Amino acid sequence: MNIALLLEMAAEAAPDRVGLVCDGKRWTYGDLLDAARGAFELIQESQAEYVALLDESSEAALIAVFGAALAGVPYCPLNYRLPDADLKALLGRISPALVIGDEARVTSIAGDQGHLIYSREEFSLKAQETVPADDAREYDPGEGVAIQLFTSGTTAAPKAAILRHSNLLGYILGTVEFGSADEEDAALMVVPPYHIAGISALLSSIYSLRKIVMLPSFSPEGWLNLVEAEKISNAFVVPTMLTRIIDVMEKGLAKDVSSLRAIAYGGGKMPLEVIQKALERFPSAGFTNAYGLTETSSTIALLGPEDHREALASDDPKVRARLTSLGKPIPTVEIEIRGEDGKLVPVGEPGEIYVRGEQVSGEYKEKSALDAEGWFPTRDAGYIDEDGYLFLSGRADDVIVRGGENMSPGEIEDVLLTHPAVADACACAIPSVEWGEAVGVAIVTRDGHECPCETEIKDLIRARLRSSRVPEKVVFVTELPYNEMGKLLRRKVKDVLAD
Template sequence: MNIALLLEMAAEAAPDRVGLVCDGKRWTYGELLSAARGAFELIVESDAQYVALLDESSEAALIAVFGAALAGVPYCPLNYRLPDADLAALLGRIAPALVIGDEERVIRVAGDQGHTIMAREEFAQKVQEIVPGEDTRETDAGEGVAIQLFTSGTTAAPKAAILRHSNLLGYILGTVEFASADEDDAALVVVPPYHIAGISALLSSIYAQRKIVMLPSFTPEAWLALVAEERITNAFVVPTMLARIVDAIERGTPAQVSSLRAVAYGGGKMPLEVIHKALELFPTSGFTNAYGLTETSSTVALLGPDEHRAALASDDPKVRARLTSVGKPIPTVELEIRGEDGQVLPVGEAGEIYVRGDQVSGEYKEKSALDAEGWFPTRDAGYMDEEGYLFLSGRADDVIVRGGENMSPGEIEDVLLTHPAIADACACAVPSIEWGEAVGVAVVTREGHEQPDEDELKELIRGRLRSSRVPERIAFVAELPYNEMGKLLRRKVKDVLAA
């Protein structure tokens, strides 16, 4: 099977239903399939080995992903926020490609690499003008590469993560019911097109036959306006987006959100204060925390709407603590917590998260990361409680090793965030002559509060955790560094603490 089948099924079942809204233009499912077939013709004519997108979310992203699938070449959306040198290096790794988007920039940084380059407007126009020929393609059995996404490369050169048609279909067919959306259902997509969450949002909404509404550039005001105008029923946000939406509502931005039945979030750690406020401000919305990775074709664990509301209402500390978890593994995925020796750890003990399932690729163009039994080491650290809820402790590489004792940055951060004057916190390892590594923390003071005393913060941690967790260095900063998906950039915090 090929992921193009998702669009073909939707267009055959409801060709006149609106499938996409972007910049005011509406596309039916029939029009989207016709455009994807036009893109197929363009791709074949160009002799491209990849289809790349260097642009914000638009109709070009949806048409390109299915056009590439029809043509049997990988779709490779690129991070348009990268510096020129980094972008040129990635473009060189996929040459020759059909590159859609920022024509001037691609010519400037990679004009000699043999790419076929089209502006978004030109691409969208041409795919509508082409009359597709007879479809004689042979659809592969699902082992071909559908998507290639470059990792963020925060600690090394970006790796090319490979997702095959079989991986993506394993996720969609296992989690989404075909044509399950009502005609009035609408999903607001604001995640960048080069992130797996953006791609999975397109595929799952197409298969459910839900209208996709794209917001190319996020602001909380624009997001709230689209929710009201298009009667949005489903949305996905990253934690920093939800924090800004909550702040905008509290500042008086109009918010007509009664249509919003489901809000999923993920991509980074959600501050407890933000989700508490969101649950109060969106009383009729069901919130879902979705945990997943590029290499797993998106979500592998979920904390669902009922669990959010139950945790918020409960007086039981264990139940309330579930708001800081990412829920339970989805039925189509196996998940284990393993120690350094590779052995499965008991309930409550932290280690590295391993996952296995049809949707799990664990594959890079450079090599496969799967073990002999198909398990993928996520490099995320975490533990499971006795009820099967998964709690993340950060990246496995982020663990602080002080005198041979492993410490989770997350447990230190959670304690710091209980202080009324602390708005955000990051704990990480700093060099120590005595211990090898010690705890360093960077904290952001909440607006309207005085900066707390360092000794006060140390006593807070000493009183809640062991004395070994008390930070050796504390830095007060205006804000912590996050990427566009809301992931905390600890390496940059380490640089601040080292200075």
């Protein structure tokens, strides 16, 4: 089956129901299906091998997802926050593509790669104008790749994660009931279109016949304004967004949020004090912690509303600790915790999280990461307690997750080592109330050089990488800890940074 079936079913069941609101414009499900079929014509004519999006969320993203699916061409949304050099490399890996979004930027950095480039407005308009007169077209059966997402990963060259139609439909059909939303239900989407959470939210909202309200560029004030104006019932946020929303509410911004019945969050570690405040600020909303990965087509474990309220109200430290858990595996997947030897560990003992299920791809364009029995190693470290709750205890590959964005310590360390006074360096995640995690660095000064000041170190990172990589904490040490095999012991560095 093709993921476009989700939109086709919605348009057939409720063609005149509003399916999308963006920048004040409203689209019915019938409108959206027509535009997706028009996009199919454009894609077929272009003979592109990929459909890429370099843009914020808009109707163009939704039309492109389903137009690409109908044409049997992988949809590949790109991170518009990447530096030009990185973005050029990714565009080169998917050439020739039909690219939608920042026309001037793509032309500037990749104009010689053979892409067909449309602005958001031009693509949406042409898709509407190119709607076929009849439905006699032969659409792709959906046996191949639906989505390709470049992971932020831990290396200089991101991996191309592959999600097939069967993976995405395995998740949606196994977790969402068709047409289950009331006509007045509205889901507020603020997650960037290149994130799996945004794609899965799009698909699940359409299948449930829920109105999607897009906020292309997040601000806490804009988020609260839309909740009040559109009577939002469902929302998904990353922890840093929720932190900023609560902050402006505490500073006196009063909006009617009584329509909110469900708030899901994920993409990074949620600080305990933030979720406690959120439960108080949104008393009528049920909170859900959704844990998932790109390679698993989104969510594989949930901490539901009842768990949140029960934990908040409990005096039992064990029950209250569940607020920091990922909840329990969803019914359609299996989860195991394995040690370094690949064997199951006892209950409560930490190890690496493995997952298996129809929605789990575990596939990259380069190779598959699944073992012989279909298990995918998430590279996340965690444990399951005696009651079946999954807890995350760190990242097996030491990735720093700041506000839902994965960062490689290696890229930060490489820049630090270019400083003439830096002999050795280690970057680690440190706790952050605003971002969930932030960057902390420990530096060894080279003999014969003066110790650089903290501002100089921060300016170096800011000049060479994005501002999100700038460390919040810098410490200078005489040496970094290594084991007998020469492996850097980041855990001990984290202890130093926490001191």
